[in-house]
Amino acid sequence: MTERFDLYYWPGLQGRGEFPRLVLEAAEAPYRDMGRLDEAEGGGVSAMMAILETGIGGRIPFAPPFLVEDDRLVAQAAEVSAHLGERLGLAPQAEADRLFARTIALTTADLVAEAHDTHHPVGTGLYYDDQKPEARRRSEEFRRERMPKFLGWYERLLSANPSGFLVGDRLTYVDLGLFQIVEGLRYAFPRRMAAIEANYPRVLALHDRVAAHPPVARYLASPRRLAFNEDGIFRHYPELDGA
């Protein structure tokens, strides 16, 4: 097996690519962030588009992010994160825990999709400006119903696990995912998060623990960690927030 991972994602935003990127960074794995790499070195959006067009050996991703590792092509943020976590020592060892970690990762991916749809409830092919009334309505529902439901679920998992991690007794890729969720929700819905986040003390404690994990702390302080912005999944549109 190679010791190199090529992660493909849009440059200029965290987006869904941030979930596998956090796994690579937390594991201090050697990787190339292909979308941000110079075209002269085989990177850039054109290199990514070429793989989306023709795939590699018949394996065609539907959308970024995707990972290329030797003859493997893995797409979908949750699947790339799980695969990397299992490859790089950031996944549980026991089979039952490993399966439940995947369950958590897919649920996190659902939350990400719902956070995205707060600003794109009609369709990804349209601009936010073309779906503002729908976005307002969906965001209200998301803030009132979905945020407490998802955050409450993570809190219940943490209540059931004395280690303070979501599954097993050490840091795994799903903890990194929850860290990113808290970061994203705080960015996109600061008023709502300020109003409710104290209800989820174990979630916040895990967030802080992940942020303090040395490789993660170094990554967050580096220029590789982009700021959130309004091209990503978590977007701060004040009209979509509210306590």
Add this chain to the structure above:
Amino acid sequence: MTERFDLYYWPGLQGRGEFPRLVLEAAEAPYRDMGRLDEAEGGGVSAMMAILETGIGGRIPFAPPFLVEDDRLVAQAAEVSAHLGERLGLAPQAEADRLFARTIALTTADLVAEAHDTHHPVGTGLYYDDQKPEARRRSEEFRRERMPKFLGWYERLLSANPSGFLVGDRLTYVDLGLFQIVEGLRYAFPRRMAAIEANYPRVLALHDRVAAHPPVARYLASPRRLAFNEDGIFRHYPELDGA
């Protein structure tokens, strides 16, 4: 390991539970469909709700469907399907193929979520009647942009694989998933599917091949295969369809 699988899902509809159910049926695996089982035998919605409330050994599913197998609890339709496929001989053997199958399964889950959101674009907590204008707009976008994009992607995967299956050289759980997608889209959007489905001959051929697979054919002819209805993911609301 036990030879028994307990699948938990809402009774009375296919929904997301149909994806793992098809894997169990295609493998002729012994399983209990817990939501449909008598309460006297430990089944019913109350048994499902109890696990959603307290979990099993600290593993709490966010939502149905979920599978209980010994000390394992696995949720998320795509993850349950992948796990069952790998356990029951309906997944690729080679690691690279196995990973790509999971990529396909998660993409299929995205399509399922988008099909659901055509009738619930504002929120799952609201009735369809409370979000009809938004549903009409989202459905138009789904029919015009998303259906061809997803179906075209499956078609390209099949074009690249001479076996006629999505990955590898034999039937796997992701082929069962695509079968269900075609069934669901034909039910929910009959006019749109009639207009475009001939553009995807390999998808249709695989659908027919899955339907003719003897254990699947027996299942489809049995009372265990419920009819589609307007409680499920794929709902036929004529006002949301169109060529």
